[in-house]
Amino acid sequence: MSEENKNQQEQPASSGRRSAIKALVSVPALGAMAYGVYKKTQYDRSRRNLGDLFRLEPTTPPSAQEIKPDGRTIRLGIIGYGIRGKQLLRAAGFAEPSLIDTWKEAARLSSKDTRYKDYLEQEGLNVTVTGVCDIFDTYAEAAILSGSNIHREGSDGTFGPQPKRYRYYKDLLAADDVDAVIIAAPDHWHGTMAMDAARAGKHVYLEKPMSWTVPETYMIRDVVKQSGITFQFGHQGRQTDSYLKAKQIVDKDILGAISLIEVCTNRNDPNGAWVYPIHETANPQTIDWRQFEGDDDRVKEYLDYMQSQGLARYVGPEPRDRFSLERFFRWRCWWDYSTGLSGDLLTHEYDAVNQILGVGIPHSATSSGGVYFFKDGRTVPDVLQTSFEFPDRSLTMLYSATLASQRSRGKVFMGHDASMELSSSLIVKADPRSTRYADQIAKGIIKPDTPLITYIPGQENVDAVSSATELYFAQRGLLYAYVNGKRYDTTYLHIREWVECIRNGGTPSCDIDAAFEEAITAHMGTRAYLEGRTMYWDKDKEEIVRG
């Protein structure tokens, strides 16, 4: 400093002009900067124009209807309060106090953990829980407690009136103070309960899969349609933002002819392979095993099919009437109650594709797989590949699943002009050999290795110029969790749509026809696996026929 001052003081007065020039010596750098920024903006704009070419309209989930504050309160009953039942009742606004305790503690330990805050911010659905039914006493008591947790509080909270517990679901369905039921019992009960509920005039939210046997699938559709109830089927993916965007992309024909779709399930832990914990209070006194066995008509349909096709080796192996804690809690591992990978997980993937492309029931299904990792006595496979053919649409949908590796593969739609990958974000890339984009690729306007469209959930804008960092965050769920302040649970949105349709009329997005298509598709995959041959769908007769 002192030296610099000295220099200045030493300057003769006559050199004032020279020192002024010196003082301004760095100003041209600003000109260079301005020029550079101008060029960069121009470049970005040219890329953004390309983005405009593929602009997508804003999408709103089907559940986006306003909740009318003066609407009638819907009185809910829940049948089945296991893992999924808890999630559904929580999404409806009635969480287990113990879970709220956990969330509160997590939020105290880390400001990043906003699960409790998010939950409190979910708008109330104007519903009450008036009836609960579970055949395991501990679950039923937990359901009573959650149903009375009207203020979404922890164990130390104040609770509202307790819903009534029913030991038999038919008694719940007969109750006058129940308008609508959520059905989350095991798969072998879904259809029977849904039909009984519809006959009793109760609106139904039914977990997937729709049916356990093929014959009941037709009956459920008929009964639900005749009853005129509001039916929502439990594929909450219908509310997923990126699926809605994907549908737009397909409708605009940005991908060109889609010849192959790959959907996958990858899990790698006992819980994901249905080896659920066995509750310590469970025993023959606290569980009504007779009811667990299932409906006689359904069991007969199941056994008739298995025996007539020489598939007796897949039945049991334990007798149906023998009490078993394993079978009660891990029922998904046995065909006696389960629909396996097809019913449990393929259905979500298929419904996503059906939502986006409207493919309907496939022409044929071929499956292979086996029990390769969890050799714990289960009869349903833990590795399964099913290819579904849609010759009318000139495409194949390949489902590929393993419960013993978590390598994530996403949903990939392979088109002649571009491919689309759906995971937590949505990315469309032009195909290097695309016919339609050939000119633009040759001119370098479209670069096949950089995304044509990138959609990050939570952002309304679809932008071709998402920065690498933004994408990086989005793929790890960070932006999704925080941008716009609010993240909705899709299950909440799905129930909300159902409740609003009950109140105001209208058909929910996952209706009985979508459910029927889902169920038949899953059954075709299952039968193809069990029988070891291709299954075909006779469209006119509406029948699954053998190859």
Added chain:
Amino acid sequence: MNSNSNLQRFWLVALRLLIGWHFLYEGLVKVLNPKWTSLGYLMDSQGWFASVFHSMASNAGTLSVINFLNEWGLVLIGLSLILGLLTRLGCIGGILLLLLYYLSHPPFIGSEELFMMPREGSYLWIDRNLIEIAALATLYVFPTSKTFGLDGLLGNLLKNKPTQSH
């Protein structure tokens, strides 16, 4: 003045310009992008002060203040260094900002692989933020803006003012 000190001055001014350019452009990019937010960067923080940065990001109000201060701080510091105007203040501001970046993304063993943001280069304790801090400190103690910058004119203006009134 020998040629050595001319060279010294040349490189000091060049360093000032380069760092100024770096700050100004980082600032302009953010100002020009309406979608830009420091949220991702803050949430990506690791190390001793991570919770401080996370809490900054968790409140929408605080976040928008931080975004504003960061965007315009970068621009003003950049302008200050390039123009040689209030340069010592600019150096201090720059050092403070860089220190915050350093503390939120410390290049420590173990924390390096926790960052979600892609980083180019490999660092052990010393990263580019720290080097830029040192460079700014150097500019602070070897100022050039009185000769090569507007600080000289500003100084003259302030010096001449009282004499004019006489």
